[in-house]
Amino acid sequence: MSYFQELFFREDANEDKKLPKSIQDIIDIEVKNFKGSVSVTHRNKIPATSDIPIENTSHWLKIPDVICCFVDMEGSTKLSAGLHEKTTAKAYKLFTETAIRMFAKFDAEYIDVKGDGVFALFNSDRAYTALSAVVTFKTFVCDYFTPMVREETEKEIGGHFGIDQKSVLVRKFGFKTYHGRTDRQNEVWAGKPINMAAKLASISTDNKLWVSDRFYTNLVDEKATHSCGCPDNGEKTPLWEKEDLSSDTRFDFEIAYSLGSNWCEIHGKSFCRDLIKLDESA
Secondary structure: OOHHHHHHHHOOOOOOOOOOHHHHHHHHHHHHHHHOOOEEEEOOOOOOHHHOOOOOOOEEEEEEEEEEEEEEEEOHHHOOOOOOHHHHHHHHHHHHHHHHHHHHHOOOOEEEEEOOEEEEEEOOOOHHHHHHHHHHHHHHHHHHHHHHHHHHHOOOOEEEEEEEEEEEEEEEEEOOOEOOEOOOEEEEEEEHHHHHHHHHHHHOOOOOEEEEHHHHOOOOOHHHHEOOOOOOOOOOOEOEEEEEOOOOOOOOOOEEEEEOOOOOOOOHHHHHHHHHHHHHHO
């Protein structure tokens, strides 16, 4: 038994209680905090990670209309850490690391890993950039990730993609420092967009992106709603399908929209650039 385990069990070894005193003390402190007051500071933009509070346990930040982009692997359970451990490790790195680096390239205000997925947060005035980031990653999954994993494992592993937008509360939880370390803390984003984006991603199949209606209302420019005309002889066609979620109690909205298209082989680069410019000129 380690030194810390010894202290943990020895502190009240002769007392018959449901929980060790050190654990009960933690619960008592947090219950007291729950019953106390909370302060909320409103911010117009997603703050730098270093500005998210941790010292004051009752202080939160609130940011309006944060856009959350969520991506994870479709069919990842087909990968076995026992049978294909090296390929599984490489596949997870290829998917996750590429998502993180792509979202960073699109200058997402916040990026984090959740399970085998990645989510990125964008401010409310960057809807076209957020959309471009996910379509870019979706194109990577279709053109690179899926065929490369298929070649090594004969498994069909794709991607789930979802976007939602709503206000959030945020603060750090954990220890500011712990034995000289700072890695035992993390930001917690309380609110709908991360959960809703993850749930939208969970129902997306066939490499489709699903977005909530409240995010979709941002997309007023034709470049975000219609094709470039390839391969339909220049005729621009609608890109999105309306989806009815009224019977699904997991969602706090009734309508979503799905996008099956990736970037066009000919015009993808220019479409991506022009969409981002729409945010910059707003």
